[in-house]
Structure formats: structure tokens, C-alpha cells
Amino acid sequence: MDLSFSPEERAFRDEVRAFLASSLPDELRAKVRGEGRLTKADMDRWHAILNEKGWLAQNWPKEFGGAAWSPVQRHIFEEEAARADAPRIVPFGLSMLAPVLQKFGSKAQQDHYLPRILSGEDWWCQGYSEPGAGSDLASLKTRAVRDGDHYVVNGQKTWTTLGQHANRIFCLVRTDSTVKQQEGISFLLIDMDTPGIEVRPIILLDGSPEVNEVWFTDVRVPVENLVGEENKGWTYAKYLLTHERTNIAGVGSSQAGLEAVKRMARTQMQGGKPLAQNPHFAARLAQVEIDLMAMATTNLRIISAAAAGQAPGVESSMLKVKGTIIRQEINDLARRAAGPYAMPFPSEAVEGANEAPIGPDGTGPVAAQYFNNRKLSIFGGSNEIQRGIIAKVKLGGGQ
């Protein structure tokens, strides 16, 4: 048992810290802290900075131009980046689609798409969920019918995160409805400029235009855009989901969030004393910090096992459930800490105009973040689905 990082890992952490200190632009840091909303240009800018350093495609093998970091290195970067208030790396092309193409895509697909992901030329979004297929993803109904050299796609996808920025979408489509649900699904790459595609924004409860509906009407997709084999899409999708879950615990975000709450609690006054000295608030804060300390170690235990070559099992479901509970609890504490100043919701605070914030430092976005982050326990396989997975594996059989 040794709880500390190795000398090499510590050296790597120092290198990451130094890089973040010198290369993360202040405007981006301020926006991540909640003083504005990141634009597409902001996200592209951060990607370009990381790409130049060779740190963008952290999980890609070297043969594809990736950094081929170990799970521990990736963890260190994620933790340091969150602490430094760096933008999250947009995962759709880099860490969701790319591993699928690298494992199942054709040489032509790899050669064409992977460099365009690195350069930022392509922005991918994910066409998985449908109005009738959320937790029960395999029941998806968007159809792709073969017609000569094309598939003709009809249907509707939803909850397509940042689809408004995307020029490409990877989709799960039904290519056979006569077999078991999971066996009639294919994985298609679609150009968003193809006639018949319409993107409609969905405004979330905090006012953010983060997700979209994507409608397909007789959209013609060349057959060479099929990934792997027809009707094997579910296998690829499951492979992709294991990648989606690598940073599922969000330990770095939670640590950054906890620090922000502590900063606020030191300056917000209640009964003539800083809120940090209020016994009830201090107890709540301590409780979630204790949970987070254990979660950080749980996360590292699982990462170490993965580094040693063990495939993650129910552990990633456990990280998702507990990690999101902790993140949401921190959002709740931030909301409480802001007091009455959690209420103002000026549009300029989220749009990044030049007006001074309404309340004390850090209080502006807390309520919006609290409501927005209710999504954490819903998306990427809801916490109910994760608990079902844990129970099924450990108890066998029933739901």
C-alpha cells in the first residue's frame, strides 16, 4: 500500500501545473469560474493550445498521433485542469468517437477523420438518445434503409449536446427491425450539412442552449460512412460508453467546486460572522469533503486497477452514482452559501457582457449551476440504470 504518486507521476503533475499556469488564457479561466458562457471559439481555442502541446488526444495510441497517457496520467491532468478552471475537453470526437474508429473503423475512415478531430476541423456530436429511447437506448427507432450506395435515414435524435456547433454526427440507427433490438442497430457517420437534417435547440431549465433535437428526413448517407459491420452498432456503442465513463466520477470538478464554496463561505457573513464559522454550514461542508476524499481514493484505486490491465466492471457505475451525488451536493452548498444573492439571474452574467456582477464574487452562477447539474445523475446512463447494473451483476438476473 502506497498512497503517494511515484516520482515520475509527481514530475508529470508539476509539468501539467506549469503548463496550465502558463498556457491557460485568463478569459477562459474566468468563464469556467462562472463569469460567462464558453463559446465555440473559446472551446476551439483551448483545443488548439492543447493540440500544439501534443496533449489533446490523451487517450489515443501514438500511431494515431495521440499522447498515449496512462490512466494515472489522464487522471492527474483532469484533476489539475479542473483545479485550474480550464475548460473541459469536448469529448465527442476525441474520447468517444475516436476510440471506436481506431478499433472498428476502416483505414480510410481513420485516415480521413482522425486528423480532422485533432485539428478541430470537425466537431462531432452524438446521435444516441431519442424521445422514446432514453434509459432504454436499445429501443431506438431512427431507421436507415439501404438504397444503392446510400442509406436513407429518417427519425429523430435528442439531447444532442453542443450539436449546434457540430458539422458531423455519429448515430445509432436501426437497420433491421426483425431481430432482437440490440442486433439490428448500426453505427453511421453523418455530415450535418446533408439535406434533410434539421437542428432545433432545446433550452434547459437554467436558460442554457446546451442540447438539441436533430431531425432526419430522407437523409442520404453514403454506405462508406458505416462503421464496422451492419447491425453490429450496439457492440461499438457499448465500447464507446466504456470510454464515456472514464472520468465519470468528476473528482477534479468536485474539488474545484468545493474550493469555490469555501472561498464564498469565508466572505459571506451571517449573524455578523463568516458563514465558514457557522456550525451547520461547516458541518455540511465537512461532510461532503469527507465523502470527496474517499471518492478520490476510490477513483484512484479503480484507475490503478485499469492501469494494471483490469477491465472496469461495476466500479464505473459506482463512480458515476457516488461521484454525481457528491458534485450535486457541492452545487447545493454553493447555492446555500450565496444566500439571497443566489436569486439574481441577469442574462449578461451568463452571456459574458461587460457589466459588473450583481452580488459578491462567485455568487452569480450558483443557482443556475445547481439546476443545470441535475443532469449529471440523468445523462450518460441515469443513476437508476447504474444501480440496476450494479445490482444485476452482484445479485444476478432481475432488475
Added chain:
Amino acid sequence: MNFDLTEERRMLQDTLRRFLKDRYATATRNAILDSDAGFSADIWTDLADLGVIGALFAEDRGGFGGAGFDIAVVFEELGRAGVVEPFLETAILGGGLVAALGSDDQQALVADVIAGGLHLAFAHGEPNSRYDLNRVETTARVDGDGVVLTGAKAVVMNAEAAGWLIVSARESGDAGDEAGISLFLVPADATGLSLRGYPVISGGRAAEIKLDGVRLQASARLGAAGAGFDAICTAVARANVALAAEALGAMETATALTRDYLMTRKQFGRPIGSFQALQHRFADLLIELEQARSAVINAAGHLEAGAKERDRQIAAARNLIGRAGRLVAEEAIQMHGGIAMTQEYELAHIAKRIVMTDHRFGDTDWHLERFIDLSAA
């Protein structure tokens, strides 16, 4: 023991529920939320005509109610429909303070409020006061035959729409003293008064207020000099009953929407409400909802009691509603899934009303501490 509403209150409840069902559909409310004013002047006057404002005032002030259960009945219905019109600010807080303290001349404002022709705002909270009612740093300095107000007020709901603001200011003592706080009627167009308005996340608008040497006649004082604190506590006690009842109504709607969704949404070939994991959680919401209803009854039933027992019951209700409300709001969203994350779906607004109740006149923990203090003494 009798937990039935009186005939008059039942009629008020029916009328209000029917009106809001017809006139305050989700789409209407979402349009109101997006509007510049932040509330609907038409809905306001129609509800005034129905007597909804009058129900919040006693007969000797021109109303026909004003007791704890009148407030609870009205605000539970407003909460069920997610109403954002400023009944709390204009009628309970502003109107309540003028009715309690006003001279005969000042009482004329109450009649205007009841008729629906005047809005008020209660400018009490300050940048450093958080939820502490006694922490007033704004000063009132007697100057000749007038008074000069200087200071800042924070997150003042309905300030921009108000014709008059009821402003608290200190005439003596230190920032945390209960004695020495006076109340003043300040016209919206007073020189030296400036507002910075903004929308509030759960609907309506508020403002940061600067009082830069606002000069008033001594007759602008509401009640006796330096003796405003008890009246503030009474007005806030009534506001807390209203807020608790409003949250209760919103919790009823959240629970009803969740029930409908559990029965109709199908995944894995069956309604999601047929999964026991969700059934038990839904059952817990119903249990908490009944606890919340009882907490509101306790608070409303003690609103006319002595200040100490009144405040202890109210602290209990706000603490319980804070806990139960958060559970109901979060679980309702979670059991719905993605659809509840969208702004246009009714639950989004209802959940915000419930959760953001926790940011007015004390959050769950603040009321817990208050309950402990009032129980010990």
C-alpha cells in the same frame, strides 16, 4: 379538532384554482417569465377583481381576511400554478406593513393595493445582512424638518414596479441592534434613489438599490421612530407562512406531474412507474408532501399567537418545507429524466419556485438554528 377550511376560504380556493387553471397555463406563464416586466398586469388586475388581494387584509383595513389560513389558502393555489406575480411583495410585505403601522393618510395606499392599482416593495435586506432581520446599516438622519436616507438595499423583489418602497433605515444603535430601526415610505421617483434591476432565476424581477441622501418629510416615517423591528418581524412571519404555503402548492404540482409521467412514460416495454425502485421513491414524496401540509397548517394556525411561539412554529415549517421541498424538486426531476431539464416543461419552473424559496427570509439551516434558539430560551 376540525381541519376543514371555512366555507369562505373553500370558495376562495375554488375560485382561484379555476381561474389559474383557465388563465395561467404553462405556455402563458412561460411568456410572462420571458417578458420585460416579469409579470402580467392583466393577470394582476383580474386577480385583484376576484378579491385575491383583499383576502390578504383584515376587515378593518378594507379586506375580508388577512389571517394565517387566508394567506395559506391563497399562496398554496399561487404555488400550485407557479404564479410569479408579486403578491408577496405588494400585499403581504408592503401592504402588510402599511396596514400595520400606517397613519390614516398612509392607509389610503392599502385601498389602492387591494384594488390592484398600486405595487409596493419591501426594501429591507442589505448586501451584508443575508437573512438577519436586525442587520440594518442604511441610516436615517434627521435634518431640519426632514429625514435623509443613505445606504444600499439588496435583492429587493418587485422594486421596479413599485410606486412606493418601504425602506428600513437605522436611526440609532449599531448594525445588529433590534432597536433603532425605522421604516419609511419612499416614492419610486425620489431624488437620490437609484435601482439596478434584473430578472430572478425563479421568475419576477428584483433590484439592487442605492439610497444616496434621499430626502423625505418626517411624515414619510411609517410608525414610531426606531421602533420598526417588531412590525418587520410580524410582516416577515406572514411572508414565511405565504412562502411555505406557496412551496407546498408547488410541491403538489411537482408530485402530480411526476405521478402522470410515471404512469405514461414507457421504457423497457412498460410504464416506468411499474418499477419498484421508482414506486418506493414516489411513495416517499407523498409522505413528505403530507408532512409539509401539516407544517403549513401549524405555521398558519400560530400566525396570530405570541411572537415567540409564532416564530418557533414558522421556523419549524420553513425548515421542514426546505428539506421536503428540495427532496420533492430533485426527485421529481430525476424520476422524469431529461424532459424535466427543459425550460418549456412545467416542472422546470415549479422546481425552481420550490428550491428558490430557500433563499428568502432564511434558508433551511437558518430556520433550524432559529428553531433551536427559540426552543431553548
